[in-house]
Amino acid sequence: MMRYRLLSPLLLGGLVALAPTLAAAVGVVRGTVVLPEELKAGRRFLGHWRVENTTVPVQAAPARGDTVVVLLGPKPQVLAPKNTPVEIVGMQANPSTVVVGEGAVVEFRNSDKVAHDLSVPGHPEIMPPERLSPGTVRKQRFGISGEYLVRCAEYPHVVISVIVTSSPFFAAVDEKGGFKLPDVPEGPATLKVWSNGRWVHEQSVEVTPKGADLTIKVSGAANKEPTEQ
């Protein structure tokens, strides 16, 4: 008991001394991304007509995980490379956006009944065209930071966004636009929003010990051009 009595103050003092440091190191950044209507339409390639039926209400486009928030700037910036699976099924990729570290391998699995010709158009050195037969997997390593759009030549709506970054602070936006980035170090950072195959928003944030609660309103006019590297 004497021993515990002696150790308790020391332990308590140490915790008290480390508490500010620990509190300053991490915070939670959460918020909501409000996308403009054109980014929530659910269609990338429109035809001549898109009219609502007059019988039942039109449902909103399901979130396919293609809107991602990435926080750049806070230390440490190390995202360990790991294999990330992407399944193509029902003529769509799931998830349609992946964030990986440098050197990570993305595994594309074709679960459709048709073949898909996947490549990064214009950058055969990153990912050359290759036919992915039904039921097969293609493993592709992404070694250089950047954003890549992997497309299917036969079905252009099948697009997988691969964001290669060293930042471990990223999150997919849910159907309501919410996201949460835990354990973000305190300090200035840059928050970027990726949606529909391009960066659609970028802003500076100050991460405090209490974290940050953000409402990110993406302007339609501010949408950037598609980013391809």
Place this chain on the structure above:
Amino acid sequence: MFLSKIWFILVALLAGVAVTAAFVAPRPADRRIEQLEGQRLDRAQYAAEQMLKNDARRWIDYVAKLGRDSHLTEALDSSSRGAGEPKALHETVRSRLKALVPDRAGIGVESLIAVDKQGRVVARVGDDEGEYGESLAGAEVVGDALRGYLSDDVWGAAGRLRRVGAAPVTSKSRERIVGAVVVAVETGKRLAEMWKQNLGVDVAIVLGRNVVSSTLPEALLGQLPELIEQHATEIANHKRTRPLILYMGAERMLLIAAPFVGEASEQRAYYVLLNKQPPGSDPWVLLSNASSDDLRWGHFPWLPLAFGILAMIGIGLLLQRTEVEGPIRRLRTEVHSLARNEIQKIDDTKYGGKLGGVARDINATVERFTHAVPPKSETAKKDIGAILDRGGSADGQSFDVSRAKATPSTPVSNPASVAASLFGAPKLPPSMGVTPTPISVPSIPAPSPPAKAAPVASVNRTLMLPNLRSPAEVTSSNSGEFAAVSPSSLIEAPSPPPLRRDVTPPPVPTSAAFATPPPSVRLSPVAANQPKDEDSVHFQQVFEEYIALRIKCGESASSVAADKFFAKLRSNREQLIAKYNCRSARFSVYVKDGKAAIKATPVRS
């Protein structure tokens, strides 16, 4: 000739302007035609886009109507709820679709697909009819239909282009969506032919780097995808290209390319409207395309053209007649008059330009042949017989007289005949005709008794001095008779004296010794009856040299009689004087063909 030249220049300029207009004038017309063709293609492209849009709406409505079929609704509802056997549902739906669309190929439908609420294929008609169960929910048009939208798209897969329309299928109670019906319409040869009929232009459909179908031979459109690719940015910005030129074999095509909408736009799918360009409008092509109707009286200005041509020809002929033929005729008449001795010379002031020059040349030639001495070089050292003969030419400098016949003195040719024969002869410089080059005889000493040379000088003064003597010569010959003539009056004579055709050279005065030939002598020195003057001494000297040379050449000297020799020399001298109007002649001996010969040299001063 001045007006004729001006006229020729004007005609040439007019022809140049006409040729220039013929080649240049079609260019703006070509550009205008190309512009109009481009506008026509613009309108055709707009019409094609509207037709695509109307077609899309028609097919959307078509599948929406199919989706209201109760059998389909019930089957898709069952599939969505997971009720029922999938294969049985597949057969039911497929049969129903076939019943609803009996003439599928006739209306251009490639396939009909019915999907349930989850996007799974329940049945399809057309392509892959036996397959079902796979999900198409990821296809945007299908996903849209399952959310309640009626929409269209264009798919480019497996090297084919298909326009797609989809509509939701609602439950019988109209409360929820139980599936969707998708129609895929052929977008190839059939569409191209239809557009060609409706728009009046050729159509090609391009997918990526391939021409999917065309109303033109596709093998000739190999360059088309590349050409469109070069204008991809323009198409992305303006949704079409401006009119482009494509060479299809020997033909020149004007085209406009526009993208298909939907997913196919990402796959570089374009429809291209082409129109054959009219051939280039250079004059030859224009003429080859002219029809007989274009040359009808009412369409072609025959009368003004004929009048213009005749007027041009008439003016040209008139000017020719006035400025060329008339003066030539007059000149010819004058030359004839000159030949008939009716006039002394041609009035060259009446003729301008080159005809005036010709008239002056004729005058100068007549003058020259009346008074001139032939140039030295032509007859130097020729036989005197050839020189004195009319056919020969002589310069009057040195002539071989030893074997010459004593021909009678030939009078100077009639100037008129000379003029007639020389009409059209090469032009001579005026100085040649008017002032023949005097013969230079520096070795001849001045006659010792000036009085004996007076008659010769008198002849020269009458006929030759103004023309043949240079001021220096006049100054240098300081004889008594020459001194009587004013040098200034000889030098400064502004024009040649009138031709004295009627004056024949007076007989050359000879001394008394020459008047009577010396008696015949045989190798004797100067005889007593030989002339005492310079000529006699000269003749004697020539005689002696000649005899010596004959002996030297191995010829007989005894056959030469001195008196005959002297008479021959005198005769030849007189002939030379008469022919060349010189003062005297000097003789010298030389060897010709191994025999002794004598040559004569006229003395002018």
